[in-house]
Amino acid sequence: MNNKVKDRLATASFWAGAGLVICVLGGLLGYILYHGAGALDWHFITAPPETFRSGGGVGPQLFNSFYMLVLTMLLTVPIGLLAGIYMAEYSHPGKITDTVRLSIEALTSLPSIVVGLFGLLIFVNMTGWGYTLLSGALALTVINLPLVVRISEEALRSVPHELREASLALGADRWQTICFVILPSALPGLITGIIIAAGRVFGEAAALLFTAGMSSPALDWSQWWNLFHPGSPLNPFRPAETLAVHIWKVNSEAVIPDIRRVADGASALLVFVVITFNVAARALARAVSRRLQGT
Amino acid sequence: MSDVPGRVNGLEQESPAAPDSPGLRRRRLRARLGFAATAACAALVIVLTAAIALFIGSKGLATFFVHGADPLQFFFSTQWWPDRPLEDGGPLIGALSFIVGSVIISVLAVLVSAPLGVTCAVFMTEISAKWGLRLLQPTVELLAGIPSVVYGYIGLSLLVPFIRGNLGGTGFSVLAGFLVLSVMILPTITSVATDVLRGLPREYKEAALALGSTRWQAIRLVLLPAGLSGIMTGVVLGLARAFGEALAVQMVIGNKRELPHSILDPLITLTSGITMDMGNTVQGSLWNSALWSMAMVLLAMSFAFILLIRFFTRREALR
Numbered sequence: 377m378n379n380k381v382k383d384r385l386a387t388a389s390f391w392a393g394a395g396l397v398i399c400v401l402g403g404l405l406g407y408i409l410y411h412g413a414g415a416l417d418w419h420f421i422t423a424p425p426e427t428f429r430s431g432g433g434v435g436p437q438l439f440n441s442f443y444m445l446v447l448t449m450l451l452t453v454p455i456g457l458l459a460g461i462y463m464a465e466y467s468h469p470g471k472i473t474d475t476v477r478l479s480i481e482a483l484t485s486l487p488s489i490v491v492g493l494f495g496l497l498i499f500v501n502m503t504g505w506g507y508t509l510l511s512g513a514l515a516l517t518v519i520n521l522p523l524v525v526r527i528s529e530e531a532l533r534s535v536p537h538e539l540r541e542a543s544l545a546l547g548a549d550r551w552q553t554i555c556f557v558i559l560p561s562a563l564p565g566l567i568t569g570i571i572i573a574a575g576r577v578f579g580e581a582a583a584l585l586f587t588a589g590m591s592s593p594a595l596d597w598s599q600w601w602n603l604f605h606p607g608s609p610l611n612p613f614r615p616a617e618t619l620a621v622h623i624w625k626v627n628s629e630a631v632i633p634d635i636r637r638v639a640d641g642a643s644a645l646l647v648f649v650v651i652t653f654n655v656a657a658r659a660l661a662r663a664v665s666r667r668l669q670g671t
Numbered sequence: 672m673s674d675v676p677g678r679v680n681g682l683e684q685e686s687p688a689a690p691d692s693p694g695l696r697r698r699r700l701r702a703r704l705g706f707a708a709t710a711a712c713a714a715l716v717i718v719l720t721a722a723i724a725l726f727i728g729s730k731g732l733a734t735f736f737v738h739g740a741d742p743l744q745f746f747f748s749t750q751w752w753p754d755r756p757l758e759d760g761g762p763l764i765g766a767l768s769f770i771v772g773s774v775i776i777s778v779l780a781v782l783v784s785a786p787l788g789v790t791c792a793v794f795m796t797e798i799s800a801k802w803g804l805r806l807l808q809p810t811v812e813l814l815a816g817i818p819s820v821v822y823g824y825i826g827l828s829l830l831v832p833f834i835r836g837n838l839g840g841t842g843f844s845v846l847a848g849f850l851v852l853s854v855m856i857l858p859t860i861t862s863v864a865t866d867v868l869r870g871l872p873r874e875y876k877e878a879a880l881a882l883g884s885t886r887w888q889a890i891r892l893v894l895l896p897a898g899l900s901g902i903m904t905g906v907v908l909g910l911a912r913a914f915g916e917a918l919a920v921q922m923v924i925g926n927k928r929e930l931p932h933s934i935l936d937p938l939i940t941l942t943s944g945i946t947m948d949m950g951n952t953v954q955g956s957l958w959n960s961a962l963w964s965m966a967m968v969l970l971a972m973s974f975a976f977i978l979l980i981r982f983f984t985r986r987e988a989l990r
Contacts, residue, residue, distance in 0.1 A: 379884075382887055386886075386887035387887070390798045394790065397811070401810045404825060455712045456712075458713075459709065459712035462709035462710055462712065462713040466706060466709060476714075479717045483716065483719065483723075486973055488915070489966070490727060490969050491723070493727065494723045497726050497730065518719060521716065549699075581819065585950075586950070623824055627827055627922055628922065643824050646821055647818075653816070
C-alpha cells in the first residue's frame, strides 16, 4: 500500500519534471518568436546595421553567418568524413586509435572561447591575416571537426556487416567497398548529422569574437566576383561579424536606441534558422533513405 | 600497412595468380591513397589537439616564466589589479574570484540540471515512451540547438529584470547565471542519461518487477544504480559545458571582480573575464598574459573533466 502510494507519487513527479522541461522550452520559443515577430521584416533582414541611429538591420550579418557556415562545412566535411572512415573501417584497437579517440573527446569538450583564442594566436596573428572570415571558419572547423568525425564514424558503423562482406566477396577491394557500398548506405545518417552540426556552427559566437572580428565592412554587391576586393561579400579575407556575434555585441556595447528591437529580431532569426536546419535534416534523411530502399 | 606483395593494408588477399596488371596496380594505388588520406585526417585530429594544448599552455605559462608572476598569487589571491602602476607596487593578478565564480556557477547549474535531466530520461524510457518520443525528445533536441547567445539574451531581457523586480539587487547575479546555464546543459545530461537507460538490459527491470517491486522501486533500486556511471558521464559533460560557456554567462552575471556573498550578488567567471578584457589589453603585457593563463586554466579543467569521464566509462566497462 505504502509502496503503491510512493510509486504513484514518483510517477506524478516524473510527469511534472517532463512537463516543466516542455513548458520551459515552449516559453523560451514563444518569447523569442513573439518578440521577434514584431521586429522581423524585409528591411530588417536585408539592411545593414546602424551605428548610432535606430532602424538598422542585420543583412550583412546574416550573409556572413551563412557564408561562414559554407566555408566551415567545406573544410570540416571532407576532413571529418575521411577521419571517420579511418575510425570505422581501418582502425584497430590500440595506441593510435586510443589517441585519436582521446583527441576527439578533448576537442569536443574544449570551451569554444579557448578555441577562439587558439584561432587568434594561429589564424589571426601568426598568419598575419588579421580578423578575417577565413580565420573564423578555421576556428569553427576546430570546433566542428570532432562532431563530424563522430557522426561519420557512427553512420559508417551502423551499416550492416553483411553488406561489406557481400561487396568483398564479389571481388571489390576495401576502398571500392567504402566508396560504392558503405558510404551510400550511410548517407541518411551522414546528412542528418552534418546538417545538425551545421546548425550548431550557425549559432556559435564565442570563438568568432577573436577570429572573425566584431565588425563587417559595407558589402559591395557589384564586386561579388572580385574575391580580393575589400568590400566583396565573398572575399574570405575581410572581417565578418556573424548574426550570433551581433546579438552579443548589440547587448553588451551598442549605443543604438533600438537595441531591444535589433536583439529580438536577430534572436528570432537565429532560432528560426536553427529550427529550419533541424526540420530539414529530418526531412532530407527520410527522403534519402526512402530513395535508397526504393532502388 | 604491410609490404607483403598482394596484400593491401595487410587485410585482404589479392589472387596470387594475377601478376601486376596495370588495372590491378591502379586499384592497389587507389586503395593505398585512400587509406593514406583517411589516416592523415585522423592524424590531423591528434595534431590539432596537441597544437592547442601546446600553444595555449605556452602562452599561459609565460605569465609565470617570462613575467615572473607568482603562481600562488594567481591561484589564491582575489586582488585583481592588472594595471596598477609600478610606483604603487606593480600590477596584481590574483584570479581566484574568476576561478571561484566559474566553479560556483557551473556546480549550481549542474545541481539543477542533473535531477531534471535524469527525470526526463526516466520519463522517456520508463514512464511514457509515446509522449517522450513525440514531445519531450524533440523539445530536448531543440533546446540543444538554440544558440548560447540567444539563451544569454533571454536571460538578459527576461530573467535579470524579473530578479531585479522581485528578489532585489541589480538582477545581474549568480542566480541569473546558473539558471541560464542549467537550461543550456539540460539537453546534454538528458540525452546521455536517456541513451544509458535505453542501453540497460531489459532483464534488469523484468527481474525487479518479477520480485514484486513497484515501478518506482525498480527505477530507484535497480535501473538508476545500474546506469549510474553512464549518467555521471553525462553530468560531467554538462559540468564541462557549463564551465566553458562564455557569452551567455557574460551577459547575465554582472562581471564584478569580487567573490559573491549571496546568490543575488554579481560575479565574474574565467570565460567572461577573458571575453571582456582580451580585446582591450596590449599583447605581451602582464594583463594580457594573465588572461592567457586563465585560458590555460580552462583548458586544464576541460582535460580534467575528460579524465573524470574516462574514469566513469572504465568503471562501466568493468561491470
